[in-house]
Amino acid sequence: MDDTVTTTAAQVLWDAARRYPDRPCVTDLDAAGGPATLTYAQLVERVAALAGGLRARGLREGDRVALLQHNSHAYVESYLAAIAAGLVVVPLNVRLVRDDYLHMLTDSGSRLLVTTEEFVSRVPELGTVAGLDLVRVDTGHGLAGLATEGAPVAAPAPAAGGNPASLMYTSGTTGSPKAVVLSHDSWRSVADRAVEVLGMGGDEVTLHVAPLTHGAGFLLLPTLMLGGHNVLCRSYDAARTLEIFVEQGVTGLFVVPSMIRMMLDARPVGWSVPPSLRRLYYAGSPIDPETMRDATEAFEGRLVQSFAQMESPMFFTVLDQEDHRRILADPASPLVRSAGRVLPGVELRIVDDADEDLPTGEPGEILARAPQAMSGYWNRPEDTAAVLAGGWLHTGDIGHLDGDGYLHIVDRKKDMIVTGGSNVYAREVEEVLAELPAVKEAAVIGLPHRVWGEAVTAVLVPAGADRDSDAVIEACRAQLAGYRVPKQVLWVDDLPRNAYGKVLKRRLREQFTTAG
Template sequence: MNLSSQLHETAKTSANKPAYYFLDKATTYAELDGAITKFASGLEKLGIKKGDHIALLLGNSPHFVISLYGALRLGATVIPINPIYTADEIGYILTNGDIKTVVALDLAIPLAEKMHTQLPKVEHYVFCETSQSDLVQANVEELSIHPKMKSFTNVVASGDLHYQGPELEDDEVGLILYTSGTTGKPKGAMLTHKNLYSNAKDVGDYLKMSHDDRVITALPMFHVFCLTVALNAPLLSGATMLIVPKFSPKEIFRLTKEYKATVFAGVPTMYNFLFQYPEGKPEDLQTFRLCISGGASMPVALLKNFEKKFNVMVSEGYGLSEASPVTCFNPLDRPRKPGSIGTSILNVINTVVNELGEEIPANEVGELIVQGPNVMKGYYQMPEETQAAIRDGWLYTGDLARKDAEGYFYIVDRKKDLILVGGYNVYPREVEEVLYNHPDVVEVAVLGVPDPNLGEAVKSYVVSKNPNLTENQLLKYCQEHLAKYKIPSSVEFLDELPKTTTGKILRRALKSQIKQKAGK
């Protein structure tokens, strides 16, 4: 069984059940399944075949759901990309991921026209129509003059409702998720159909999702947290999604009250905004049976305050792209421990080991490693990185953790220098590489600093050869090359950076300076 075939079966048994609401319009499972089938068939008529790579540059919308499941039904490999990435970041993934087809909002047409000559392997650009711009609509009408550009509506219309896709093997790759690496370049985690299906089913079972649930899908669909917890798991369970194009506390309260939502999944930043929203009333969220938090550690004070105000339980969990992503959740049938990521979910084993890979006693700190049907096949075209990450059947997460005597896990720190900005991963090296390309920058070090709204913010320490170089100039430079959440919140100029005797920059010395300043 796989995600697409299971949805097809659900459409037979629950044809008239709403699969989702979007902009207050309901779409049934039968309607969704029909659109998926026709999109898959339409792609095949374009020459797309099993194993081809398809990139999705889409926000939260029916287009994303139909494109994802349609491509999977065809047997293609889907690569979701954050649509707010810069042209440089998108171009890297499209090239490294050997993309043959791009599905994007029509707002990206100018970008495609600018980049398509640099991407000769991309054979088709399928644009999803919006009504946000007369200029965009004009572009859509003129798509026929560009042989590579197609209309999403036309692709679906050309499809056969009776199309049956190829047989899909469990170990075939269904999704590649690009995650930042310590080298500064993203790595593509290959997730098989078994990885995706097993994690969605196990998460759904663990959280007791059912046909009666109405799940708010406000997390970004291109992010693995949303993909599994707020999209795949609900659809596997026959639940109804309430798709939110863009997170806003006002909209969450409205949807919950109007549609009697039962499950909400978000990062701690979202919970903070909901808690602080002045018009948010406890009775507006009274239909919630469960709130799920992930992407970053939730401050215990926020968790307790949110639960007390709204009288709802928040279950924290843990995951990473390489594990599809969920490995732990706080249990629903046993005591929840604030500050813990919970216990291993069904069919997944978590443990903590020392540097030799040996399991260590309870409450000792070591590296968290994971084993289960959710663990990735490997990194795309990166055999050495794959061997380093997966050893003897265990995925080494790179996170430092401890396990208590009752089997609850706690993340202690990041083994790497990962910065979590509102639940998004930012690796310092990636930002440093951009700053090093500036002609006036001699040395740079990037660190995460506390931020009251986002959890952490990016800060850069720079040594410049130009005494007239300003913070604003560097920030503007970063805006041209980095996604918004990766851009430093501030730049501090130094005469030199602390280093070891071998010349390696000492980040921990800079972190110590930050702590000393915070303590004053």
């Protein structure tokens, strides 16, 4: 662990407030009573008081504080105050359910939960977790009361760069969510890389419509570093987002691909991208080629995509704006299915099951080393040792590098299907299925088969009334090798997803294995 004192997120706020005290720092568009803005000086004052209140509660360096709130002033204040008090933040996704919250609060050993009456009413058991204190920001004593419980801190608590800053829970598609330990240095590395890769400047206006608890939260710190303006929405509405671009002079934002599709579909007649918008930054899941091409045209090439994972957030590879413009000029370009080039300072390897390097173009597991990598999983030494074996992060993603150095992600390693001794990557079959007019959504899984070992199975949500399985299989035969063609097609009304929007293939396998 690095014992060198580092610049924490709270210190970044204090430094920015000294330079830009009167600049708008955070605007909450959905605050009670209407939009409300805090300047840098005002936010520091509130965070200092709240950090003093946290210390007065008896919380000590390294204690965990969980945050369960929608995007709001209160979330930003709680987050920065916890860091200023030397505590570790545990952000909780607002779309989770009772068992998720109880697991995460217990697993993290959180001492305090800062939340709202909405979540306490929805999950009364939050108040019964052993050793957990609750602060409801919107009722009773609230944050304002907590801020009066102690003397405001004069400056943020110093911290070693390797000390934990946050526990970020993974999506848990293959089991109970694990807490990724991100240090202060990890957060700062992500922020520095965001400024560089996204071309962020001093007049930045960052719109947060995705949850601050995850992807969007990684743009908060670089915006503060630059003295920029953070604009918060409680939740995402595509049509409203297009209006906010103009109203607030938004320069950039983070979204996931499904949100891009919603914006494209919500555009009014005659809409054009506003001049202020410099980039639409997206990550988190694959983007279908049609959406990528449509968005590149609609937003005049101002798109940036990155690939990484929570264990080493946001930036391993980047498909930049110039790459997107090349795709627009040549719709058949292989870049449309690429995750971009490896960034300087990041090491990437493609390996086989023995961790031996594979030749260019041959798919294998993606291993990575980067300065923002996690310290490990919270209280899971065996899982940590496995995923960081040999000093490399084993991502669990299968991909290959082409001759130009672009990464192409094929699938998740655990989604690979072995049928008749041949490997089938579910994602390559899903990409074919997604292009069929009769298919709205597709998930490909392997189900037990007495001859083939696993049978390639397509689980589809129909786009209309047509559920012609034979037609789907014939369409696949025209584009896929025989062993990759689905052996059967199953139709469902919707695909099971977790709170992060990822398809729960484990649940599909369990459901249809039992049904069979």
